[in-house]
Amino acid sequence: MSGVESTALNLTIILLAVSVVVGVIALIARGGQTDAKGHQRSVNPTIDAGSIVLMALAFIALTISVIVRWMVAGHGPFSNMYEFAVGFAWGVMLIGLIFQWKYKASFLKVISMIIAIALLLFAASQPSRVVPLVPALQQSYLLTAHVAAAIIAYGTFTSGFAAALLYLIQNKKHYSWMPKAEQLDDMSYRAVLVGFPFLTLLIILGALWANIAWGRYWGWDPKETASLVTWLFYIAYMHSRLMRGWKGSRAAILLIIGFAAVLFTFFGNFIFSGLHAYG
Amino acid sequence: MEENKIQTSKSNSDIIDRVWHFFSSIKLAFILIIVIALLSLSGALIMQYTGAPDSYQTWLENVAQSKFGLWTPIMALLQLFRIFHSIWFLGAGTLLVINILVCSLARLKSITQVIRGGHIVQTESYYQSGGSGVEVSLKSDSAEAVSNLMKEKLQTRGYRVRVEKAGDNFHFAADKNRYSRLGTYLTHFSLILFILGFLVSAVLGYRNEAFTVGVGGVENVGDNSRLSLKLLSFTDEYYPDGSPKDFRSEVVLYDSGQEVKQATIRVNHPLSYKNYKFFQSSFGPTVLVLIKDSSGQTIVNGDIQMNYPVQLEGLNLMSGGLLLPQSSYELWAYKANQGGGGSMINEGELVIQIIEQSTQKIINMGKVVQGTPTVLNDLEINYLGDSQYSGFQVTRDPGANFIWAASIFLLAGLVLVFYFPVRQLWAVVIPAGAQGSRVLLRTNTSRASSTVNDLNRLVKEIEYHDLKNKKNS
Numbered sequence: 236m237s238g239v240e241s242t243a244l245n246l247t248i249i250l251l252a253v254s255v256v257v258g259v260i261a262l263i264a265r266g267g268q269t270d271a272k273g274h275q276r277s278v279n280p281t282i283d284a285g286s287i288v289l290m291a292l293a294f295i296a297l298t299i300s301v302i303v304r305w306m307v308a309g310h311g312p313f314s315n316m317y318e319f320a321v322g323f324a325w326g327v328m329l330i331g332l333i334f335q336w337k338y339k340a341s342f343l344k345v346i347s348m349i350i351a352i353a354l355l356l357f358a359a360s361q362p363s364r365v366v367p368l369v370p371a372l373q374q375s376y377l378l379t380a381h382v383a384a385a386i387i388a389y390g391t392f393t394s395g396f397a398a399a400l401l402y403l404i405q406n407k408k409h410y411s412w413m414p415k416a417e418q419l420d421d422m423s424y425r426a427v428l429v430g431f432p433f434l435t436l437l438i439i440l441g442a443l444w445a446n447i448a449w450g451r452y453w454g455w456d457p458k459e460t461a462s463l464v465t466w467l468f469y470i471a472y473m474h475s476r477l478m479r480g481w482k483g484s485r486a487a488i489l490l491i492i493g494f495a496a497v498l499f500t501f502f503g504n505f506i507f508s509g510l511h512a513y514g
Numbered sequence: 515m516e517e518n519k520i521q522t523s524k525s526n527s528d529i530i531d532r533v534w535h536f537f538s539s540i541k542l543a544f545i546l547i548i549v550i551a552l553l554s555l556s557g558a559l560i561m562q563y564t565g566a567p568d569s570y571q572t573w574l575e576n577v578a579q580s581k582f583g584l585w586t587p588i589m590a591l592l593q594l595f596r597i598f599h600s601i602w603f604l605g606a607g608t609l610l611v612i613n614i615l616v617c618s619l620a621r622l623k624s625i626t627q628v629i630r631g632g633h634i635v636q637t638e639s640y641y642q643s644g645g646s647g648v649e650v651s652l653k654s655d656s657a658e659a660v661s662n663l664m665k666e667k668l669q670t671r672g673y674r675v676r677v678e679k680a681g682d683n684f685h686f687a688a689d690k691n692r693y694s695r696l697g698t699y700l701t702h703f704s705l706i707l708f709i710l711g712f713l714v715s716a717v718l719g720y721r722n723e724a725f726t727v728g729v730g731g732v733e734n735v736g737d738n739s740r741l742s743l744k745l746l747s748f749t750d751e752y753y754p755d756g757s758p759k760d761f762r763s764e765v766v767l768y769d770s771g772q773e774v775k776q777a778t779i780r781v782n783h784p785l786s787y788k789n790y791k792f793f794q795s796s797f798g799p800t801v802l803v804l805i806k807d808s809s810g811q812t813i814v815n816g817d818i819q820m821n822y823p824v825q826l827e828g829l830n831l832m833s834g835g836l837l838l839p840q841s842s843y844e845l846w847a848y849k850a851n852q853g854g855g856g857s858m859i860n861e862g863e864l865v866i867q868i869i870e871q872s873t874q875k876i877i878n879m880g881k882v883v884q885g886t887p888t889v890l891n892d893l894e895i896n897y898l899g900d901s902q903y904s905g906f907q908v909t910r911d912p913g914a915n916f917i918w919a920a921s922i923f924l925l926a927g928l929v930l931v932f933y934f935p936v937r938q939l940w941a942v943v944i945p946a947g948a949q950g951s952r953v954l955l956r957t958n959t960s961r962a963s964s965t966v967n968d969l970n971r972l973v974k975e976i977e978y979h980d981l982k983n984k985k986n987s
Contacts, residue, residue: 370781450793450907460558467551
């Protein structure tokens with residue numbers, strides 16, 4: 236790991252941690268403030284703006300870290316668990332920022348950042364030296380597209396998961412300063428709507444690549460199978476929305492299971508061997 | 515969104531109706547998806563048998579038994595080691611396909627209705643149901659003026675607008691992206707195409723995972739293809755840290771004996787010819803031997819793949835064997851593995867065993883030195899030297915094109931349904947008072963969505979226009 240890369244990575248973790256603290260303070264310090272329309276404020280806007288700026292800075296720092304590594308390694312951050320985890324965290328932060336911008340859901344952002352920190356700490360625990368690509372990974376277009384689709388899909392599903400989690404809390408407690416349960420339900424649904432085509436693309440690109448590298452488009456390799464399981468859970472979630480009485484808590488629980496499947500697929504490299512066992 | 519209720523006739527006692535009703539339920543689809551997901555999950559967690567059917571029993575006894583012990587027979591009975599070929603998996607898949615087909619047919623009517631446009635004139639109570647209804651009272655715009663404004667605003671936003679005048683009221687039905695409803699068909703149809711592709715690959719495809727050719731040798735591809743492949747050279751390269759960098763085979767392909775292609779096969783760069791593909795998949799060392807029988811006739815002139823590492827009396831060896839033609843004997847060769855032969859087997863030396871095939875008894879054994887013909891069991895054995903072989907996976911997969919077509923349909927369908935959802939708006943403009951009017955509006959969904967945003971924007975626009983009009987007058 237080069238100096239710039241590791242410095243930028245550490246800086247990202249620190250900025251994120253500070254941003255989480257500031258974000259939580261913004262939630263606590265909301266006081267009895269009301270906004271122009273007389274609604275109770277969910278955050279102290281000034282302090283929360285600070286948290287958002289810190290998060291954006293963390294995102295920039297991580298982007299620099301990724302770019303430096305890309306230049307050093309000569310390929311995208313796609314060849315071992317360290318690089319995947321950094322990519323995953325980058326996606327979570329990107330989508331977290333977009334959700335913040337679109338929905339102004341401050342609590343959601345805090346959860347996204349905590350997940351990003353966990354991923355980055357995990358990355359930091361992994362061997363991070365630049366490894367050359369083994370022959371099967373030497374397919375730069377497909378490799379880049381395959382992993383980029385994974386980053387977007389997993390990033391949006393993380394936001395969807397955070398919204399589903401908050402939904403389950405909000406459905407019971409009805410905190411006035413948090414988004415309404417209905418809004419959270421809607422946010423999680425939208426996250427899935429955006430992410431699901433990318434999950435599909437991810438699997439299809441994988442099949443296309445497998446057909447070139449391993450001579451078969453599908454071989455029930457454990458990681459392939461796990462990605463199919465994830466896909467099926469999200470499919471089930473979407474069909475459940477067409478059934479009576481399935482919006483709300485049950486849908487939120489399905490989403491949480493779906494996200495567990497995402498994590499299982501992602502960390503699956505440690506559980507099962509198979510063809511995806513890259514470092 | 516449509517509900518899962520599919521209209522059936524009252525004669526529910528009719529068996530066909532009941533079956534139809536069962537298969538047209540979205541609840542069934544949901545249950546089947548979860549079942550398939552859980553089966554797949556167990557397939558990812560429990561090790562799966564991937565070899566040939568006839569060695570399954572041996573695998574159960576040797577591999578599965580050591581891991582699952584007493585549970586093995588029960589797990590085997592439940593087909594847990596072959597989940598993706600199990601009755602559970604195939605059964606759930608079949609039910610799902612029927613489910614999809616029946617649902618598609620059952621929804622045909624409502625989908626054509628959406629595309630055609632459906633009713634324009636709706637009752638007032640319709641605007642109160644559905645959760646998205648809005649009522650606006652306008653003081654200074656007449657019903658006709660409002661109606662014209664609404665039509666213009668909706669059309670600039672890309673809506674198809676249909677207006678019908680009933681009495682003094684102007685009824686509106688507007689929609690956008692109506693063809694996205696067909697996206698659901700694309701996605702579901704693609705799923706059936708995926709399964710079809712899978713079946714075509716499995717039934718009509720050909721796959722040889724261990725097609726090997728020694729350097730300098732030519733082998734027939736098989737599968738009645740009249741193709742043969744010659745291996746000119748094989749190269750394996752490594753990074754300084756020892757991890758593999760490149761495996762490549764220089765080959766010549768012959769069709770009916772005619773050279774048709776010269777190519778380099780590497781990982782990620784298969785050779786394609788007609789319907790066949792050749793993938794780099796393995797490599798290994800060989801020894802070249804020339805064997806003559808007692809009459810001086812050559813019976814073997816080729817290579818033995820030295821694939822099997824063995825530990826024998828503290829020696830570290832590589833071994834490989836072949837069947838001696840027109841005899842009941844096997845010939846096995848042993849060679850030092852990177853100096854693992856100690857002082858017993860030096861470089862340039864082979865230990866040869868002649869084994870009776872039926873009893874696996876060693877008939878004769880001896881050392882053969884490279885360049886020195888040695889007689890064993892009436893056979894003259896010449897060790898000519900060392901070489902390499904390259905292993906290829908050869909496939910002919912007519913199902914793959916189904917898979918790519920299905921992939922395109924699936925993605926196109928998802929993009930249509932998720933990114934360009936159908937937007938439907940209804941409105942009625944009712945004259946009220948001397949010059950005012952009352953407008954009722956609703957959308958097809960109560961969810962916060964782009965359609966609801968469009969509705970809210972429209973309401974603001976007509977209210978703004980009304981206000982402006984009032985100021986002017």
